[in-house]
Amino acid sequence: MPIPQPAGLRGTPETMPEPARLAAELTELAALREPDRPGWTRRVFSDPDRAARSWVADRMRQAGLRVEVDAAGNVVGTLPGAVGGGAALVSGSHLDTVDGGGRFDGMVGVLGALEAARCLQAGGRPLRHDLRVVSFCGEEPNEFGLSCVGSRAVAGTLTAEHLALTDPRGRTLAAALAGAGGDPERVGQAAWRPEALHAYCELHIEQGPRLEAAGVPIGVVPAIAGLHRCRVSFTGRADHAGTMPMTRRRDALCAAAEWILALEASAQDGVGVATAGRVMVAPGAVNVVPQSAVVSAEVRSVDAAWLAARHPRLEAAARAAGRARGVEAVLRWLSSEAPTLCAPAVQAAVRAAAQHRGLQTLDVPSGAGHDAVPLAHLGPVGMLFIPSREGRSHCPEEWTDLGDIVTGVALLLDTLRQLDGVPDCRAPRPAA
Numbered sequence: 454m455p456i457p458q459p460a461g462l463r464g465t466p467e468t469m470p471e472p473a474r475l476a477a478e479l480t481e482l483a484a485l486r487e488p489d490r491p492g493w494t495r496r497v498f499s500d501p502d503r504a505a506r507s508w509v510a511d512r513m514r515q516a517g518l519r520v521e522v523d524a525a526g527n528v529v530g531t532l533p534g535a536v537g538g539g540a541a542l543v544s545g546s547h548l549d550t551v552d553g554g555g556r557f558d559g560m561v562g563v564l565g566a567l568e569a570a571r572c573l574q575a576g577g578r579p580l581r582h583d584l585r586v587v588s589f590c591g592e593e594p595n596e597f598g599l600s601c602v603g604s605r606a607v608a609g610t611l612t613a614e615h616l617a618l619t620d621p622r623g624r625t626l627a628a629a630l631a632g633a634g635g636d637p638e639r640v641g642q643a644a645w646r647p648e649a650l651h652a653y654c655e656l657h658i659e660q661g662p663r664l665e666a667a668g669v670p671i672g673v674v675p676a677i678a679g680l681h682r683c684r685v686s687f688t689g690r691a692d693h694a695g696t697m698p699m700t701r702r703r704d705a706l707c708a709a710a711e712w713i714l715a716l717e718a719s720a721q722d723g724v725g726v727a728t729a730g731r732v733m734v735a736p737g738a739v740n741v742v743p744q745s746a747v748v749s750a751e752v753r754s755v756d757a758a759w760l761a762a763r764h765p766r767l768e769a770a771a772r773a774a775g776r777a778r779g780v781e782a783v784l785r786w787l788s789s790e791a792p793t794l795c796a797p798a799v800q801a802a803v804r805a806a807a808q809h810r811g812l813q814t815l816d817v818p819s820g821a822g823h824d825a826v827p828l829a830h831l832g833p834v835g836m837l838f839i840p841s842r843e844g845r846s847h848c849p850e851e852w853t854d855l856g857d858i859v860t861g862v863a864l865l866l867d868t869l870r871q872l873d874g875v876p877d878c879r880a881p882r883p884a885a
């Protein structure tokens with residue numbers, strides 16, 4: 454289905470992305486999907502994923518960028534700057550999707566950065582810095598249990614342990630990467646030096662409902678949520694569901710249910726979100742009192758102190774839920790990723806660019822992870838969001854109007870120009 458064209462912003466090729474080209478490219482990319490999966494599925498290392506990466510490399514070459522595919526499968530297109538050779542401005546995102554995903558999450562950021570590079574060339578007024586347009590390999594969670602494969606490699610944080618992770622068929626991540634044109638032996642060479650990054654700015658769909666609800670076209674991302682995951686094992690006793698009186702049961706699933714409600718209650722202050730996405734019950738028979746229930750849960754917030762405070766609270770809730778029912782409760786934290794703060798210089802550049810075009814912005818912290826998170830290990834990062842219809846994402850209904858995409862790309866272009874003039878994007882406060 455073609456993406457319809459908008460009415461909207463106007464300008465010269467130097468200042469405005471070309472809506473028809475963006476629409477055509479989004480439509481072409483959407484056609485590269487796994488035919489036997491729902492929606493617009495293009496999982497990392499699948500044939501359509503490989504095809505999409507070689508498609509975008511061709512597009513970059515046609516746009517006059519110098520293209521390199523690194524050992525981690527990232528496609529990097531460089532537009533040389535007037536000074537060039539030193540720290541680069543970087544923009545990009547990913548082309549892989551979740552199973553049953555949509556046509557915009559990631560794609561908009563890659564095509565937007567490429568279109569911004571074309572506008573810079575059309576103007577004949579290059580940036581001082583080199584501009585690197587990057588299609589990062591494998592951003593979405595995959596069967597190996599690792600997201601942001603390519604951006605981790607660029608940040609130098611993709612480890613041998615990561616490469617040894619296996620999918621349910623026992624294939625290693627290293628083997629999958631090798632099969633998709635990468636080189637796991639040389640993955641260390643994909644890492645950039647921190648001095649190589651002037652600033653990273655990623656255009657992305659919001660994947661939530663705030664911009665649409667506020668009627669604001671551009672979101673400035675102050676921070677990307679940190680994510681803590683835990684597993685709680687409740688162990689009670691299996692008994693006959695017909696003969697054991699209610700007063701004498703040790704029902705593990707009922708204890709788990711109490712804890713899940715306590716988890717929900719722990720995130721009602723608007724500072725973070727909490728989700729129990731999986732419960733495994735054993736023996737799992739309709740006529741047996743559950744002996745064990747294992748809950749996998751996560752909390753996310755851009756507030757590190759809030760995340761830390763969930764630990765004692767949820768541990769106490771697990772003990773209380775277990776004690777009340779004679780059920781043993783053991784909570785283990787499996788991972789704790791800190792929030793990523795976006796650089797003040799990048800946020801200021803987005804706001805200044807929006808003001809210049811007379812566009813309103815809204816601060817929208819990101820609840821979802823992005824390639825910007827690993828990149829923050831290297832230097833200053835930031836993101837700008839455009840609206841998602843009804844806040845839907847990671848589903849076939851995911852939608853952003855082309856007019857909003859064009860506005861986002863125009864703002865990305867202006868933001869890159871702004872950042873090009875900032876002497877040091879690492880400075881704690883942007884120059885006035």
Ligand SMILES: [Zn+2]
Nearest residue numbers: 547558559592
């Ligand atoms: Zn994404």
